[in-house]
Amino acid sequence: MSKSSLLLTPTEQVACCSPLLKQPLGADEASRITPLLKALADPVRLRLLSLVASYADQEACVCDLNDAFDLSQPTISHHLKVLHEVGLLDRSKRGVWVYYRVRSEALADLSTLLGGVTA
Numbered sequence: 001m002s003k004s005s006l007l008l009t010p011t012e013q014v015a016c017c018s019p020l021l022k023q024p025l026g027a028d029e030a031s032r033i034t035p036l037l038k039a040l041a042d043p044v045r046l047r048l049l050s051l052v053a054s055y056a057d058q059e060a061c062v063c064d065l066n067d068a069f070d071l072s073q074p075t076i077s078h079h080l081k082v083l084h085e086v087g088l089l090d091r092s093k094r095g096v097w098v099y100y101r102v103r104s105e106a107l108a109d110l111s112t113l114l115g116g117v118t119a
Contacts, residue, residue: 036110039086044069045079049088049102058102065100 025033039045051068052060062080066073080100083089088107089100 033113036086036088039082039088042079042082044071044076045083048076048079049083052089052100053102053107058104059099062098062100 040049047068048065051065052058055064062073062077065080066076069076077098080089080091080098084091084100088103090103091098091100093099
């Protein structure tokens with residue numbers, strides 16, 4: 001596969017950027033990072049990411065997340081899909097249920113971008 005046809009999620013693209021504290025972002029870098037920050041800017045998605053991360057093994061069934069919100073299951077699934085598409089969550093289907101797992105490397109990349117220390 002040629003590099004020109006390789007598609008990266010916004011989170012994977014963040015890993016290619018220098019930390020904000022080292023040098024200013026260029027216009028292209030800022031455009032690539034924007035979808036990730038937009039996904040995290042929604043309070044429901046931020047809470048969902050936190051909930052999934054707090055479950056054992058940083059994995060939760062979509063059925064376990066519904067009770068934490070006064071939202072319909074399709075709305076919760078939509079928010080989880082957004083987090084998955086930007087690369088913050090992985091998902092796997094087991095029977096009729098979908099399980100979401102935090103991509104710890106994605107959180108580390110975001111931390112690096114913001115100038116944090118990664119473990």
